[in-house]
Amino acid sequence: MTDKKVCVAVVGAGLVGSLEACFLAQRGMEVHVYDVRADIRQMEHVPGRSINLAMSVRALSALSQIGLADHVKNEYGIPMYARMIHNLDGATFPIPYGKGEQCIYSVGRRYVNEILLDKGDTYSNITYHFNHKLLKADLDKPQLIFVRTDSDNEEKVIVNPDLVIGCDGAYSAVRREMMRKPRFNYSQEYIPHAYMELSVPPTPDGDFAMPRNYLHIWPRGQFMMIALPNQDRSFTLTLFMPTDTFSSLTDTESVLQFFNENFQDSIPLIGQENLVKSYLENPALPLVSIKCFPYNIGSTAVIMGDAAHAMVPFYGQGMNCGMEDCLVMNDCLNQNPELGVALDEYSKFRNPDAEAMCDLALYNYVEMRDLVNKKSFLLRKKFDNFLHWMFPNKWVPLYTSVTFSRMRYHECILNKDWQDSTITRIFSVGGLTGLLAVYLASKHFTGTAQLLQDVGLNLLHRIQRLQAIWF
Incomplete structure (x- = not known):
């Protein structure tokens, strides 16, 4: 050519x-x-x-x-270093995306x-x-x-x-x-959900109204809202929910009732008048x-x-x-x-x-709107991050492989499937001993005796140090 x-x-x-x-x-x-x-x-x-x-x-x-x-x-x-989860009661907590300065x-x-x-x-x-x-x-x-x-x-x-x-x-x-x-x-495939864009303006003194270095998420099961920071110190809010829900909110009263029930902490950030005006004037767009x-x-x-x-x-x-x-x-x-x-x-x-x-x-x-609030999901995140810290080249969590590497996408899924089956085996073995199986699995079960000698004590000490943090 x-x-x-x-x-x-x-x-x-x-x-x-x-x-x-x-x-x-x-x-x-x-x-x-x-x-x-x-x-x-x-x-x-x-x-x-x-x-x-x-x-x-x-x-x-x-x-x-x-x-x-x-x-x-x-x-x-x-840069956004973590998801900032907004609970129904207004409490917030972060879930880091990766290690250290990864963003x-x-x-x-x-x-x-x-x-x-x-x-x-x-x-x-x-x-x-x-x-x-x-x-x-x-x-x-x-x-x-x-x-x-x-x-x-x-x-x-x-x-x-x-x-x-x-x-x-x-x-x-x-x-x-x-x-x-x-x-x-x-x-x-059109999914049964649509999206609508809203916004959080800067504060009166020109600052961000929420912590800037996060992707803010309001997970609510069948619907959710996210916010990303902008250079002008505003946030762009995107509301995702079923089209039927969008269609049911047609006036000021129904919009305010819905937001008071589901996203109450966002109302003062958006501004009540701005919220109603933007919601009623903007179309819900398909996905x-x-x-x-x-x-x-x-x-x-x-x-x-x-x-x-x-x-x-x-x-x-x-x-x-x-x-x-x-x-x-x-x-x-x-x-x-x-x-x-x-x-x-x-x-x-x-x-x-x-x-x-x-x-x-x-x-x-499904993960963003629902699973991030489940204890099992958060525990799995901690477990994945711990194993990634222990074996950074062998245990790469799904999100890390998709977002912070150029691993082929279909290989990211295969890697996740392998990890899921490995974790199932770990907990079937039980306890901290099962963590050794991860290391051996990552080596394709070769050189077992030598690996146990070289890694066993160091692995056990690290696990014991982190137990207090985990539990």
């Missing part, structure tokens, strides 16, 4: 499309980015979803390839998108085409037909690139064209999970990000997964000289991980 001769049309100038354009430009390709919207850098308000983003290792690893990771971590993102970063979607567009402007081989709506695509040629939405006479624009990359979101027009092909598998395969059509078209694997937002991995797509694609292009072979490999390699992450995102909703 001679990269410099390849002309690429990227459909969608969102986070993944803008990032992928930079990756391709670094390879010397000619890149044209088309987006139905105007340039968001020139817009006062950007339409569409705006759930705050929790950026972690996978997205930061991708941003580091174009020199933006340090800026996001050190100059813009707000995720609260970032604004619009800001990250804008710095990616600005980065793209630094490449002479990237050209942006805003206000271009995709009308029709022949992905075999390939050929794209756009209409200029800023043109009074609906001017049509026909382009004939070598490669089309669809990064145009969960309702992707490029994926819709792929669905016309035989043997294209597609499924979508969809999408899986499909394959992601490419030969050497002429491929989809990435939400166009390939839209997921519900409960693991904070939608953006991270989409940006990691760019790293995986880059690796496939490096390893395969033929473009068609590279795209085939990308599709086959990435699909099981993307589908695994879609499943994990659904699982984490």
